[in-house]
Amino acid sequence: MARILLVDDERDLILIYTKLLMMEGHDVVDHASNGKEAIQKFAELPIKPDIIIMDYRMPVLDGLVAMKEILKKNPDAKVLFVSAEKRVEKEALESGAIGFFTKPTSIRTLLAEIDRIQKLQSERLKLQQSTSIP
Numbered sequence: 001m002a003r004i005l006l007v008d009d010e011r012d013l014i015l016i017y018t019k020l021l022m023m024e025g026h027d028v029v030d031h032a033s034n035g036k037e038a039i040q041k042f043a044e045l046p047i048k049p050d051i052i053i054m055d056y057r058m059p060v061l062d063g064l065v066a067m068k069e070i071l072k073k074n075p076d077a078k079v080l081f082v083s084a085e086k087r088v089e090k091e092a093l094e095s096g097a098i099g100f101f102t103k104p105t106s107i108r109t110l111l112a113e114i115d116r117i118q119k120l121q122s123e124r125l126k127l128q129q130s131t132s133i134p
Helices: 011-023 035-044 063-073 086-094 107-132
Strands: 003-007 027-032 051-054 079-083 099-102
Touching: 003 011, 003 035, 011 027, 011 107, 027 035, 035 051, 035 063, 051 063, 051 107, 063 079, 063 086, 079 086, 079 107, 086 099, 099 107
Parallel strands: 003 027, 003 051, 051 079, 079 099
Antiparallel strands: none
């Protein structure tokens, strides 16, 4: 199952996501309420999350800026946007987001996307391992 960093300024949404994701066997390693905090927490985590679920509109620093900073430091980070701001979808995807969902989205949709991302990561690892063997 996935290690997940949740980034959203809606505390109730963080609590709901955490409970539902953990019920499905995922590990919510931490959460942040703004982009600046997300960058800091990501940097401090000794084992990086498999997926960052990121909102766009937050105080202090928005999700796009935070994602770009995280990807500068770790290009392998996987950022999945879940935001009410549909207008930023194109920029988010072009800037490196692995997916984008508009709020409200169902937990089933979110879980399916997490599974898809994990399968892609697993396939890439297998491919890398098979091509690196002499």
